[in-house]
Amino acid sequence: MTAQPTLRPERPFFSSGPTCKPPGWSPDKLDIKSLGRSHRSKYAKGRLKYAIDLTRELLGVPDDYLVGIMPGSDTGALECAMWTMLGARPATIAAWESFGNVWIQDAVKQLKLPDLQVLDADYGEIPDLSQIPQENDVVFTWNGTTSGAKIPNTDWLAHDRTGITINDATSAVFAMEMDWAKLDATTFSWQKVLGGEAQHGMLILSPKAVERIESYNPSWPLPKLFRLKKGDKLNVSIFEGATINTPSMLATEDYIFALEWVKSIGGRQAMFDRADANAKIVKDWIEATPWLRNMVPDPAKQTNTGVCMVFQGDWIESLSAEDQAVVPKKIASKLEEMDIGYDFNGYRDAPPGLRIWCGGSLESEDISRLLPWIEWAYEELKAGNR
Template sequence: MTDTTLPQPELRPDCPNFSSGPTAKFPGWSLDKLQTEVMGRSHRSALGKARLKYAIDLTREILGIPDDYLIGIVPASDTGAVELAMWNMLGARPVTVAAWESFGNVWIQDAVKQLKPANLTVLEADYGEIPDLTQIDKGDDVVFTWNGTTSGAKIPDTDWIAADREGVTINDATSAVFAQPMDWSKLDATTYSWQKVMGSEAGHGMLILSPRAIERIESYSPSWPLPKIFRVKKDGKLNRSIFEGATINTPSMLATEDYIASLEWAKSIGGLSELHARADRNAKIVHDWIEATPWMRNMVSDPAKWTNTGVCMVFQGDWYDGLSDDNKAAVPKNIAGMLDKMGIAYDFNGYRDAPPSLRIWCGSTVEEEDVRRLLPWIEWAFAQVKAELS
């Protein structure tokens, strides 16, 4: 039983930002690290296009994206990038959309209610689980989320994607890329947003296309109309200028410079391997703590599917199980609210559509010591909340 007289911890996290998006800025970030020469200039000027192209080139270098893949900056964050891929590519073949948390379900709704392609299969699983992906036919186009941002469940591998697949894969990687290895040979359209693992400013999405995806876009025209911000073809061919520093609409150059600064920081600390290692170390601290805490469990039952970014945890035990539904929801809400007011930790309550939970972002921009310092505060706050609700 938790001691309700648990003493208040002494050490506070230096950075209290544990949100799962936008995530914490990289260590040492400040506005004066951003280049400002392009501010007030057209994004179509030589300088503007050069800075956008530099962001694309750094992305390729750090992520190790194959040379024959194209990388574009597109509007409307990861949502815009996923929907651009879906609206341009789906409808040519049977489609399977797989989802196991909130954002994946958005792509299901796009397919079911908006695009309505023929031969549509929906694979769903509850929070913390992943559907049986091996049942997906290799002839299908597939839409899936690599890492469940709101559940903490990631795919453990890409063995279920056939090397000789006939369809294309559309991968929402926004809470996985830069923290988990991407199997580029199995990915045709990969998307993410700047404000997730790299902690940059929101608003823009990244779209990474394989040669197979390029061929699909150029050989197929969907039956539905495309909004302007989804149009990536010119004279029947992919408009490659979008992938060389031009953009479909006006980007924020301030946000672009912030993204560039985060990529330069990543390069300075050792690149992708160190980004992965930082997230792994942070997540291990939280996973080990959950396993050692009797009133807490990981939302994901299978350790092979545990994320190293947004770790989600739910409460358990006789005391918690005896609470009303409203009081069960109050436990994480009150813990997060209490530590927010104290300036200890911000924005780590579980996602609004998820089961009552806490979600600690462990991505690459978070410092290991800050994670260590947060956990005793959660224990202390839990003791206070338990006393209040008992």
């Protein structure tokens, strides 16, 4: 039997969204001067603009791209891009996990795009992206939040492609470098890699995306939350802090805290390095643990954020499918009750397994301390089922 570990994670937060707050976070460190005021006041609007400008700086967004705050988290930002830009030409939706499949449903059932190519793959795999015509608009997820599978590169996107490229990057930004020259609409939420509060998303538009929005009027009605135009022109005020609807200034200040922390540690490269180091700890442990395997078999496609793993071996395979599915739930539940680790069970629609968030807001030592506890809980569960 594996002995019960003695060292506990100091911050047992391993959720893949909302993710762990940056080190040193506490609510009393947030600027609250904008609370209780109009979001259109000079001070509040200035804070929204500061969040936009700091996002641009830290992500290295090109000067001629626009950065805006959107309602509805990454979902709202991504669906806004789809609903305002798709339908002008043939489109491809590429998906390999839960959220990408939602975008497929949008395209098929809501927008009913007539000339649509759907490329999908099982959890842990990525479809052959070279099949996508360069003249097609394309929607894809840079990093599969619920499968742990990321795109290994952007070689499949031509620099001179005529279609619009819409990128759901919510669990990739601040962990992986974005190839901005090939991206026209990029979205993410504050709650993912930075550990911010939920409900707000970011929409980053290239000049090509702006041209599409201004030159194209979709045939379907647009909800107010998706309306980016004023007359026939893009409403640029949205990208200067005048949000479409009322934002949470408390959530905004929380996001600013995270951005300033990223800047203080060295910017996005420091975040990349932290995520890489954290993920290596988990991946090396999976490789050394005979009863686990990475959900993504190809190392080039394995994420450095939400690392997903499934169980294998004689004992787990001796159980019924129903009992196998319960094993990761019981391990995660047991360690949560002990305040060892929170929210690291696999996503509800994914194959049964565990998912440990490794983004840059986590400390490597906390991840290292969690893993022996998982081994202990597994052995306890196995012994109780003999």
